[in-house]
Amino acid sequence: MIFLGITAAISLLYVYMTWIFAPPDVVLGENVRIFFQHVAPALVSYGLFGGTLLCGVMYLWKGDLKYDILGAVTIKLGLLFTTITLLSGMIWADAAWGTPWNWDPRETTTLILWVAYACILAYRASVSDREARAQFGSIFGIVAFPMVILSYLSIRIWETLHPIVIEPSGLQMEVEHMMTLLVAMIAVTMIALIMVELSYKVDSANEKLMRIRMERS
Amino acid sequence: MTSGLSAALAIAKKDILTQFRKRFEVFSMFLFALIAVLAFSFAVVTGGAVPQEIGSALLWVIIFFTGMFGFAPIFLSESETGTLRGLATAPIPAWSVYLGKVIYGFFLMALVEIFLVPIIMVLFGFSLLNDAPLALATLLVGTLDLAAVGSMASALTMPSESKATVFPLVYFPTATSALMLLIEITKIIVLGPGLVPVLLIFEILLAHLIAMLTLSASVFHFALSP
Amino acid sequence: MQQVELFAVAVIFWGGIFTFLAYLLLRMIGIEKQLKIVESQVQGDQ
Numbered sequence: 001m002i003f004l005g006i007t008a009a010i011s012l013l014y015v016y017m018t019w020i021f022a023p024p025d026v027v028l029g030e031n032v033r034i035f036f037q038h039v040a041p042a043l044v045s046y047g048l049f050g051g052t053l054l055c056g057v058m059y060l061w062k063g064d065l066k067y068d069i070l071g072a073v074t075i076k077l078g079l080l081f082t083t084i085t086l087l088s089g090m091i092w093a094d095a096a097w098g099t100p101w102n103w104d105p106r107e108t109t110t111l112i113l114w115v116a117y118a119c120i121l122a123y124r125a126s127v128s129d130r131e132a133r134a135q136f137g138s139i140f141g142i143v144a145f146p147m148v149i150l151s152y153l154s155i156r157i158w159e160t161l162h163p164i165v166i167e168p169s170g171l172q173m174e175v176e177h178m179m180t181l182l183v184a185m186i187a188v189t190m191i192a193l194i195m196v197e198l199s200y201k202v203d204s205a206n207e208k209l210m211r212i213r214m215e216r217s
Numbered sequence: 218m219t220s221g222l223s224a225a226l227a228i229a230k231k232d233i234l235t236q237f238r239k240r241f242e243v244f245s246m247f248l249f250a251l252i253a254v255l256a257f258s259f260a261v262v263t264g265g266a267v268p269q270e271i272g273s274a275l276l277w278v279i280i281f282f283t284g285m286f287g288f289a290p291i292f293l294s295e296s297e298t299g300t301l302r303g304l305a306t307a308p309i310p311a312w313s314v315y316l317g318k319v320i321y322g323f324f325l326m327a328l329v330e331i332f333l334v335p336i337i338m339v340l341f342g343f344s345l346l347n348d349a350p351l352a353l354a355t356l357l358v359g360t361l362d363l364a365a366v367g368s369m370a371s372a373l374t375m376p377s378e379s380k381a382t383v384f385p386l387v388y389f390p391t392a393t394s395a396l397m398l399l400i401e402i403t404k405i406i407v408l409g410p411g412l413v414p415v416l417l418i419f420e421i422l423l424a425h426l427i428a429m430l431t432l433s434a435s436v437f438h439f440a441l442s443p
Numbered sequence: 444m445q446q447v448e449l450f451a452v453a454v455i456f457w458g459g460i461f462t463f464l465a466y467l468l469l470r471m472i473g474i475e476k477q478l479k480i481v482e483s484q485v486q487g488d489q
Contacts, residue, residue, distance in 0.1 A: 213481060216488070
């Protein structure tokens, strides 16, 4: 409950900073406000897919079904945040570069990422035995992770329209924007954590329902 | 370690020998690749020729799809005939079963590619001979990478209800990253050095191969013991 | 023109999050209803 309150407060701060605090950018103009709602979900979705990997390893190690439920939840939420990233990116691209889709390496790899993790969900749905689904789904979640790394590295490998913002020497942007991005990251991460917890509750309730039904039949 | 490797080789040898007894599989993979070449030609031939960068990219797209046919039955045939139990209970480490299947998949694809690559080079009008050592290394590493991914994907399809439809779903997410890198390298070989340093991409491809092999090999015993 | 785009991005971001939360809520309600039914059936069996 306290966590929820802090999240709400930080989210409000995030909204305030995104729309009022952050000054218009020299190059991007007012569109810089899209930036915070585009980059933060992107990084959080990478984090969530990393969580899928972690949950897969934990399930295979401990054999506890709760890690598998958690893994499935991180896939779903990662897909949600990737969708937000893709859509906001498309609107931004339309405004800045003239077309919603440029087949930019970052765009392409993010779309591949979306399809890949959607494939994992579809695959999980096609395995009816619960234990096998957890086991093989965990393996799949582990071996699919290199795509996330490739998507993250894509702007360094190929020439791209996406700027490299995070340099070894530090973030390449104004101080106000840096602060806003930091708050955006914290806010979106906390929102994501709350959603993970809620989805986990729903899915474990569903799991319980399925188990009772199995026992009765 | 050495016993695991020799067990892997024995498994690969057994599969290759069975393959030679029923030759139709390699031949039908090859025919499928030719069908794909023709089907793509309708889309990309302009004025009697194929632009070099598109032709060289299609080489890997076609190998990617041909792999879908070659790798899908790697474990399905085992689970159909019931020999998978034997492999799971045999006193050999699980990773050597995986490695054996990767070697077999590599051999299968390489057999098709020996004929396919020259034909595609002639038909689509590009040459990999600008940098033959790099092209050969790319073909080897790329095929090995696809085989590594394909064998894992084939193992993952075993518990699924609809095996045939699920295989592409498992193959795509893991193989596409390799496909992108392979196409990029081949384009640079064919068109000459571009803006991107080719060795960097080749290193990433190698890292991908090593990551896939070690990841799959280390989790493989979970796939064998349900 | 620009206002429309900024608005659209905000709608996608918050709309996406709140739609998912609403979906979770609806699913939870459905599952709890089912759970009650099933649990009363289990008690009926005994």
